[in-house]
Amino acid sequence: MSLVVAAATFLRWLPHHGWFVGSLVAAATLTAITINFTRKRRLHRSIQGINQEAITPVIASTTALAGSVVILSLLGIYTILFLPLNP
Template structure:
């Protein structure tokens, strides 16, 4: 007998739901690493950079907390042969990366290292 449906099974030999889930996991890891490098600015720029780091970590955390939901949605999509694209997740990640980059540029240009 197969194991209990936790997580549900999908019968896709390409393991697309698993690979997509792991891709999200790597992305959160990259985001935390990027935030960790911002830590070097903390003694120079204080709360401004602190907010930046907090924003990146919160984004990574939010992605991780919704991973299971996305994984199950993908499995369901494979089962049904019909899946709507994840527009909210992709937009949220892209927007947070853009915000981080803009604030990073602002820091380099307008907040001198002391």
């Protein structure tokens, strides 16, 4: 949900910065959709982990989520500092 909100605020830049910001919106939305569709699997994994008293943390998805937030922030800074505003 937070990613969708972030994508929605990026939409405000769309008329000024064009396709580049469009790709940011698409990336944030795709990440949000992926998280939503894998929610059931993660819930199942957590329940199984509690039942068996052992759970292995999923490094890949955690890193991917943090990485996507970091990349979105960096691209936001790049947009503000280096992309010219089209009126």
